Amino acid sequence: MCGITGWVSYDSDLRQRRDIVNAMTDTMACRGPDDAGTQVEAHAALGHRRLAIIDLPGGKQPMTEQTASGPVTLVYSGETYNFTELRDELAGLGHRFRTDSDTEVVLRGYLQWGEGLPEHLNGMYAFAVWDGREDRLVLVRDRMGIKPLYFEPTADGVLFGSEPKAILANPLAKRAVDADGLRELMAFTKAPGWSLWQNMSEVEPGTVVTVDRRGIRTRAYWTLRAAEHTDDQDTTVGNVRELLTDIVRRQLVADVPRCVLLSGGLDSSAITGLAAAELAREKEQLRTFSVDFVGQEEHFKPDDLRSTPDSPYIRDVAKLVDSAHQDVVLDPAALSDPAVRAAVITARDMPGMGEMDNSLYLLFKAIRAESTVALSGESADEVFGGYAWFHDDAATTSGTFPWLARYAGLDRTSMLSTDVRATLDLPGYIGDQYATAVAAVDHLDGESEREHRMRTVCHLHLTRFVRQLLDRKDRASMAVGLEVRVPFCDHRLVEYVYNTPWALKTFDGREKSLLRHAAKHVLPESVTNRLKSPYPSTQDPGYAAALQRQIGDIRRDDPVFDLVDRTWLDEALRTDPAAMESTTRAGLDRVLDLHTWLDLYRPSLLL
Structure with missing residues (x-):
């Protein structure tokens, strides 16, 4: 796992701008704490920060192959899980390898197959190839969008980077955010190619961009x-x-310590059980990590999202597989620490999900002290149909994104001022995005009405919803130099389950029937029968009280008040933290996120 960046300029000599290239590369230091490298030619500059996972001494980048027609240079982020087979295939085609790294396999794969290379890859990756034979840049992103990659056109070329901050480090990039950027930030629909920053776009998953x-x-x-x-x-x-x-x-292939993120739910427990069985064959004990909150189990109160605490199920799994388990226990002071929020906002380059982002970052920070690679159960709900709204006819027939319909009465933008809400017109924006998303779904002839509808719902989750969660997990983990792998995003599994009829996905009358039965041989009975429970959130009113104190300290002329409704905020600050509704607490979290982002990035808001 690494961070990449670069600059292509056909009308200037970038050898005179090496300082800017170095600054762009330095922004990726957290993604790649082990090594750094740049290569600057007249019209192309590539930068790389490395997190060494496979072939620690041999994977240095940028990696160049000198051909008879000119140099070909690669900067690569991610992992190619079938690199061993590809290496054998390429060797059979006459290629000779100098290292044992998957990076060299990708480079030689490009030399063999050109822009057809990604069809051969199984993995999570984002990479750039400068093909000096034709003065051409090729940007490639993995099928599911696990690894991020952004680009911004310039007058004579392009800027690119694993994260927006790499592009923003170039003076050609303007720190401007317009209404379209804010609409998607608030709407939660993950428009294809969206970036918060004006003129900047994501390379879409499963896409090659050629410059x-x-x-x-x-x-x-x-x-x-x-x-x-x-x-x-x-x-x-x-x-x-x-x-x-x-x-x-x-x-599980890595030359560094590995572990699994264990929440006690079906998804992470299945990965834990399978990983423990695999490592047992290597005579190695699996390490597992969980996040929890001080007093959560003792004082847990069921709500609409979570009927039980995670801890008892985590203990059942850890005992069954005999993992070396560690709970990372957080208190309100750690969760609300302004330095943690600033680190998270810097990692994401935008306001995020408040406490849920903060806890994930702190979990990953603790894990990184012990391990460099972690496997996660992320994306199983999207692949197998696990969320409650999949099984709510009102949500799936609502004419909008089911995750928004399920909680239609909860206004995620209530803290915004009336003028900002009117400018953004989120209902109209969401309606347009939904129509676009539904139009992209491919259907089989003769599908029943229900099968047609559920295929659409599954498609929305696999092309929209999941990408928001993958981006969140990538940024929080890479901010501390931890590589998180997501087995449920393997495209072979995604394709197979996506095309399984909905009746088979729910054949036992429950959510995620296929996963439940496929993994039951490595699960304790308690987890096999457990109801879906989302990522945990603290129930301690001390967290809401800390938000109130911090917002109360913000100057009344702060730029955040150009966006926030002061009346709503004053009422929220008077609310008893112990009686505060979750939507109000989430609104306070968003206000602090906005304040922190505005303070750190100083964007021009074009509303």
Whole structure:
């Protein structure tokens, strides 16, 4: 895992701008604490920060191959899980390798297959190739969008980086945010290619972006397509089990300490059980980590999202697989620490999810002291249909994104001023995004009305909802130099389960039937039967009280009040923290996130 950045300029000599290239590269230091490298030519500059995972001495970047027609240089972030097979295939085609790294496999794969390379890759990756033979830049992002990659066109080329901060370090990039940027920030629909920053875009998942003197072109090399599923129930469960076993085995490959994130839910417990079984064959004990909050189990109160605390289930799994387990226990002071919030906002380059981001960052920071690679259960709900709204007819037939319909009465923008809300017109924006998202779904002829609807719902989650969570997890983990792998995002599993009929996805009358039965051989009965419970959140009123104190200290002429409704805020500050509704607390979190972001980035708001 690493951070990459670069600058292509066809009308100037970048060898005179090495200081700027170095500054862009330095912004990626957290993503790559182990090494740094830049390569600057007349019209192309590439920067790399490395987190060494495989072939620690041999994977230095940028990596260049001198060909008879000119140099080809790669900067690469991520992991290619099938690099061993690809290496053998390329060796059979005449390629000779100098290292044992997957980076060299990707470079030589490009030399062999050109822009057709990504179709051969299984993994999570974002990389850039400067092809000096044709003065062409090629940007590639993995199929599910696990690894981030952004670009911004310039008058004579392009800027790119793993994160917006790398691009913003170049004086050609303007720190401006317009209404479209804020709309998506508030709407939670993950518009394709969206970046908060004006003129900047994401490389979309499953996409190749090519830059040359003629301009910028994009090509999708992978999309979710409908295909007939002919396997019966037992065969389907067996195939899911075999796929997951192979995926976890591949994703445990590393030359550094590994662990699993364990929440006590079905998803992370399945990964834990499969990983423990694989490491047992290597005579190695699995390490597991969980996040918890002071007094959470003792004083837990069921709510609409969480019916039980996580801790008892975590203990059941850790005992069954005999993992070396560690709980990372947080208190309100740690969660509300302004320095933590600033670190999270800096990691994301934008306001985020408040306490839930802060706790994830602190969990990853603690894990990084013990491990460099962690496997996560992220994305199983999107793949297998785990969220409550998948099983709520009112949400799936609402005519909007189901995750918004499920909580239609909860206004996530209530803290914004009337003028800002009117300018953004979020209902209209969300309606447009939903229409665009539904139009992109491929269907089979003859699908029943319900199957047609549920395929659409699954597609929305796999192309919209999941990308928000993957981005959050990548930024929080890479901010501390931790590589988090997501087995449930393997495209083979995604394609197979996506095309499984909804009746098979719910054959036992519950959510995630396929996963539950495919992994039950490595799960305790308590977890097999547990209801879905989302990522944990503290119930301690001390956190809300800390938010109130910090907001009360903000100057009344602070730029955040150009966005926030003062009447709403004054009422929220008078509310008893112990009686505060979750939506009010979330609004306070967003106000502090906005304040911190405005203070750190000083953007021009073009509303």
